[in-house]
Every structure is written in structure tokens, then in C-alpha cells.
Amino acid sequence: MTSQAPEPRDLARWSSSLAAIARTGMGFTENLYERERYEEVLHIAADIKAAAAEMEEAAEIEREQDHFVQEWLENIGEGVPGYVTPKIAVGAVVGNDDGEILLVQRADSGIWLYPTGWADVGYSASEVAVKEVSEETGIECEPVSLISVIDGQRMGFSRFAMYMLLFHCRATGGELRTHPLETSDVGWFGPTSMPEATAGASWWGPTAFAAITGDPTPARFDPPRDNVWRT
Template sequence: MKEYQNLELIKRIKALADTGLVYAKDDYDKERYEELRGISLELLSNVSDQPLTMLNDFFMPERDYPTAKVDVRGFVMNDKNEILMAKEQIDGHWTIPGGWADVGYTPSEVVTKEIEEETGLSCSVVRLLAIYDKRMHPHPPQPFYVYKLVFLCKVENGGLKPGFDMAGAAFYRIDDLPELSKDRILESQINQLYNMVIENDKNVHFD
């Protein structure tokens, strides 16, 4: 828990430094914000066990006000009330299909594109189910601040065929879920989403 709290503080420090670099007018202030940003990346390297050089390359200096990253996911059920899942090659675990929001695509376009790329199924969006702040849920620690959008989708056509970067695609019963990729989805979230669909709950869950 303490490590998680430290990570959240480091991310806040980095965000403040990035914001300062965007708006600072004075060279003295910019130098101090750059130093603060460097310290935050060093701390992040210590907490995450990622090389500092990799973090420097990955976290390029912000050119605008830093904001949360957006992860877009699709919740799809078949006529047996089974849930569509995709198996990640990275960790060998399962998640509902989706990924980072792409620039130039609407959220609904992103989610249908990701579902088809990862599972082979062409879907349409029914409605928004939830907006999760990952910080508010017991996901593994990560360097990003992430909002997760989950859309209810329905299959229009196609057949199950995992994408080139996925290790599998299948439908699973709610009481027989595979091992989950907890960085991407949690069992508690799947249960909540499932109940919302089954109970025809029209509310949008947030946070």
C-alpha cells in the first residue's frame, strides 16, 4: 500500500513539473521544473524497476497541459450471456478487448476497431457503461494516470479470430472467468458490468 501511495505522489510531482514547463516564462523557473521532472523520473525508476533511460525516452516532455491517458474497452455478451475476452500475449492473461484511445478516432470508433482487431468480431456500440479512474480500483501500480471507458457493444458479424498481437479470443461464463490481466480489468469490474447489463441498469458508473 505504501509503495502504491508513493507512486501516486511521484506521478503528481511529475504532472506538476510538466505543467510548470508548459507555462513557465522565466528560464530560472524552467530550469527548476526540469530538475523536478528529472527527480520524479528517478524516483519512478526506483519504484517501477524500469531503467531511467527508458523512462526518459518514454515520457517525453509535455508540450501542453498534462492530462490522464484514456483506455477504451468493449463489454460484449453473446446470447448465452457469456463475456467476450481476449488473451494478451504480454502476460498470457485475459481481458475484455480494448486499448489506448487513438488520436483521430472517436471513443466508439476506437472500441469497435479494437474489438475487431483483437477478436475478429465486428461490433456496434450500444451505450457507455462505465468510466473508471484506475487509481480508485486495486489495479497493479503503474506510472500513468488512467481513465478507463467501458462501452456495451453487440456483435454484428464475423467469427472469433485472435489478432496478431493476441494469444486467444473466446467467450466465458461469469462464473468461470479465466485468469485476468489485472492491469487491464478486474473481476470486480467485470461483475459490476455484467450485473448492469443483466439488470438493464441504464446508469453510467463513474470513478
């Protein structure tokens, strides 16, 4: 039986995982021999990352493999600060009294989505959700519940390790306005009037509107896989 060739998404995930293990190891070890071995792993991870880009027939690769390695090496901390973990993004499903959801159109891509942003140091996850909604839309809101904790790489909407924490929030005031840099449009939409270019609505839409209309489901998360490295 022939084994199926890995997808570019798998190669990208393997590359990120190997690089994270090596960078974490370099952050903890003081042994020169071990540092050399970890750096060799970084070179292998860079080869995998470049292969993934080539398989996707991406535009010309901007950086050679050694540039990937140099970038990783420059972001190594010592001890616990050097332990490489996924980035954290926070999203907010905001509903109003009419059962509509608050969406923004990203200025860089034209894609519509609920307000999102990277987790900021000094804020709790729910505080980030409230802050991002206010900054991107002008709407004030209060968190109600956690809808999901999703692995962005596993879902296929991130090329690097990233977790998305998605909150259900209730609008409490404010007026619609766009962010001068991040959003080109903002508005309220019902389940049958979503913009055509809404990202990922097929998987988060039903859960979001269920929460908005008062029929929430337990928080969603990615179940463990039988074979993490091959599925």
C-alpha cells in the same frame, strides 16, 4: 500518533503528479527562472519514482534518476499541447444473445480480459471500442452504453496516470479470430466459466454481466476522496 508510511503505489502516483505539474509548467512558461524551478521538481519526482521501485523490490532499476528527468524533458510541448493529462484507454464489454462476454487472452502476459486499446486521434471513444473489438477478436459490435470511467492508478492496475473508459457493446456479427500480435486466444464465456487468469473480474464482472443481460446500472466513476494525497 505515528503516521503510516506511504505505499509504493502512493509514491508512484505522487511522482507522476509532480512530473505532470512540472512538465505542464515548462510547456507554458517562458521565464528561465521558472523553468529551472520546474526542472528541479522533475528531479524530486524522479527520486520519488526510484524510491517506489526500490520499495517494491523490483528488478534492478534500468534507468537512474537523471534518465527519468531526461525522458520527461523530451516530452514537453508548448502551451496547451504541453498540458500533461492522463492517457486514455478504452475497453469493451461485448455480450451475445446467450448472455456471454467476449474475452481475449493477451499474448504478452497470458492474462484474459475484455478487448482494450489506447484512444486513437481522429476517433471518438466509442469508435475506438468498436475498432479494438474488431481488430482483437474478429467480432463486429455496436456500442450500447458507458459502463464506467475508472482511474487506473487509483485502482492499482496502472503505474502511470491513465483513465479507462469501459463501454457495453452488443455483438452484431463477425467470426472469432485472434490478432497475430496482441492476442493468443479469444472466446465467449458465461459468468461461471470465466478463465482463471481473468484480470480484475471481481470489480467489473458483476457490472458487465448485468449490462449484458439487460439489467444495467448507472455508469460507475471514482468518487472524490476526502484527502487526495494521503488516501
